[in-house]
Amino acid sequence: MLKSYYEILNISPNASKSEIKKQYKKLAKMYHPDINSSLEAEIRFKEINKAIEVLLDDEKRKNYDALRENSKTTYKEPYQTQKEKHNPIHGEDITVNVKIDFQEAILGTYRVVNINHSTLCPKCQGQKFANGLKCPVCDGLGEITQNRKITVKIPPSIKNHSKLRLKGEGHEGKYGGKNGNLYVIVEVEKSSDDLTINNGTVYYNKYISPYTAILGGDVKVATLWGEATIKIPPLTKSFQSFKLMDVGVLNEKTNKKGEEIVKIIIQIPSDLTDEEYRLYEKLQEINLKKKNAGII
Numbered sequence: 001m002l003k004s005y006y007e008i009l010n011i012s013p014n015a016s017k018s019e020i021k022k023q024y025k026k027l028a029k030m031y032h033p034d035i036n037s038s039l040e041a042e043i044r045f046k047e048i049n050k051a052i053e054v055l056l057d058d059e060k061r062k063n064y065d066a067l068r069e070n071s072k073t074t075y076k077e078p079y080q081t082q083k084e085k086h087n088p089i090h091g092e093d094i095t096v097n098v099k100i101d102f103q104e105a106i107l108g109t110y111r112v113v114n115i116n117h118s119t120l121c122p123k124c125q126g127q128k129f130a131n132g133l134k135c136p137v138c139d140g141l142g143e144i145t146q147n148r149k150i151t152v153k154i155p156p157s158i159k160n161h162s163k164l165r166l167k168g169e170g171h172e173g174k175y176g177g178k179n180g181n182l183y184v185i186v187e188v189e190k191s192s193d194d195l196t197i198n199n200g201t202v203y204y205n206k207y208i209s210p211y212t213a214i215l216g217g218d219v220k221v222a223t224l225w226g227e228a229t230i231k232i233p234p235l236t237k238s239f240q241s242f243k244l245m246d247v248g249v250l251n252e253k254t255n256k257k258g259e260e261i262v263k264i265i266i267q268i269p270s271d272l273t274d275e276e277y278r279l280y281e282k283l284q285e286i287n288l289k290k291k292n293a294g295i296i
């Protein structure tokens with residue numbers, strides 16, 4: 001498009017009129033529609049005629065040369081830019097971080113990410129110049145920065161620090177190069193209830209007092225869906241586990257919830273009152289008596 005008339009005719013800018021005419025005759029013989037009926041020949045023939053129309057007219061040629069000279073001083077030789085062969089350049093990747101909560105990590109969720117990515121200038125198509133002047137849209141950079149909102153689907157059961165790849169959603173490639181990728185790093189905020197998940201099963205540690213362990217009773221436990229109450233039997237041991245059905249991870253296919261394993265841990269109280277302390281001493285005395293009597 002930006003080929004000079006001299007380039008079209010394949011002659012030096014200093015060529016004389018007779019040289020121009022000679023070259024025109026040569027090219028016209030090759031591309032004349034009567035001789036060559038291809039589309040390319042038709043285009044070339046039009047180009048040649050346009051070039052000759054300007055270059056054989058002294059006034060037109062003078063103006064044309066002045067314009068070329070002027071454009072050389074205001075910006076780098078555009079004809080050179082046009083002729084340069086570029087290797088494809090891959091667009092750079094973009095990485096963004098998103099935070100989701102524990103529940104979202106289990107069930108899956110969506111996040112809208114805002115990214116600034118570079119893209120080919122729509123005005124100059126990366127040529128940096130428009131109508132012979134520095135492109136006003138991209139300020140001669142050939143590319144512009146665009147803000148884009150992308151909705152990212154975060155699949156269920158995602159682990160903390162997982163990296164999702166959205167192919168081709170990064171910066172645009174140049175000269176036919178591939179677009180970069182968008183990487184989304186998912187940070188899962190820790191559950192406030194200390195629930196953990198392994199292979200689709202939810203785990204929870206429940207701390208109980210020694211007397212609850214001995215006497216049994218109702219204890220409250222956390223689940224993904226809120227608090228639940230379970231009944232533990234008398235003489236429950238530390239690290240004994242209880243299985244809760246239908247309070248775990250929701251299976252989207254079957255629409256059923258999985259299981260949760262509650263592990264009991266007996267916790268020694270740290271804030272005993274004098275009265276409680278005396279009662280434990282009493283228990284110790286009784287235990288000692290049993291030993292001496294040969295009961296245990």
Ligand SMILES: [Zn+2]
Nearest residue numbers: 121124135138
């Ligand atoms: Zn531009």
